[in-house]
Amino acid sequence: MTQQVRVAVFRPDDDRLASAVELLESLGATPVPDPMLAVEPTGNLPGGAAYVVLTSKTGAELLSTAGWSPGGTTLVCIGPATADAARAAGWSVDRVPDEYSSAGLVELLRDEVAGERVAVARSDHGSDVLLDGLREAGADVSETVLYRLTLPEGAGGSTVSAAGGELEGVCFTSSLTVENFLTAATERGIRDEAVVGLNDAVVGAIGEPTRATAESHGIDVDAVPDRATFEALACLVVERAAPTYHD
Template identity: 35%
Template sequence: MTEKKIPVLAIMRPESYREKSEAIARDYGFEPVYAPMIRLEGLKDEGFEPFVRRVIDGTSDYVVFTSANGITFTLDKLTEPDKEAFITALKKTRVIAIGPNTEKELVKIGIEKPFLPGDYSSEGIVEALCSEVKGKTVGLARSAFGAKVLIEGLEQCGATVYETHVYTLSIPEGTVQKELIERTLAGEVDAFAFTSSMMVKGFMKHAEKLGAGETIKETLSGAVVGAIGTPTGNTLKKHGVNADVIPEEFTFEALIKAMKKEL
């Protein structure tokens, strides 16, 4: 009797997620191969202090966090007294979160019931809030790569939106990234978990560097490709790759569970 091969799963999340992601992959019967295609770096722009002041002063009616990272990188920049005042003020503000991970991060700091739009996307937030934001002030803390549709949409609904970029994303360069592309081309990777558009771009950039921009698309068509959220699925499509799996719940575990089922 031949021994059943453990499927190899490519995990490309930032370094800080490595341990947790590999543990989830193993729990679902995958052998993880890890090569980060995104690096997170803290950022502080000129909008940050005014954003914090508006929350503490109570002049922001709404505060939007589009990721758990947005919360972490915001709090990292605050001194202890300001952090306490900021969290206390958030409790009295209407706080909006995209997705369950962002919600969990808010609950962790004592924001009991943040509002989650039914559709975990910028469009979903605009749709959910449009009827109530006219004349209101919205504070938004997110990455430097956030979609413009969120600000433009809320402004069209009559809101005044102030944005601050609290972190940025870059594509790491190194041997592990190169090795993942080589293993992919050799047909050694059975499944790929893409958790953001930037990750897709990073992966494709590394493939192109090896002159395999086209070949990699064919290789991926023979594997199970998973994406968190429609925007990530759309980015894959733009690069000529179809996502086999987009789970209803926007979490890494839900993605891995759905990919296991697909296999």
């Protein structure tokens, strides 16, 4: 009899969660969906700049809905999902870094933005790495908060599963998903038990910043994919968590 591989996923409750569940099922895992992020748009739009940097699919979609257009600016997207959303809006994407992270964006632009205005449009939980790195490269940087990320009401069922040893894997897709997971566990009075349960499972982090956040809270991270995409993360976690996996 094949052992069940239950994997918690924390993506926002929209098409991203649906596609994540579908992917995990296709990999033979049993998804445990528990959205840890809710999107609250601010209505803000980036002003004129030589470069506009988008760091999420959500940001691109919100700008498209608001009728914003990049015009003649150089449009930079953090990764393929963001770039696909931008192209779906009818925009031309000029640049995508090889590494889908704030550090990757800085590496991509550092040699060309001195003296240029760069507008970074993102959530209220963006990393300072991007702003500081671009400023150190000589850019005139502005930040536009397109949306706030909050903990959805009722989130945290997966913390109970973790505390009860009922998860074989988890997929953390940002530092905020780690923090919100722990907040939800704390609200239930089971934070320590949930962390113990995570450390008995295969914990996946989408990138090094997410790994660092998890480990700073005593969570052992077992899997970080080479490419910062959910597909790569899910495949790696399921591979490690499956009974047939051998280290």
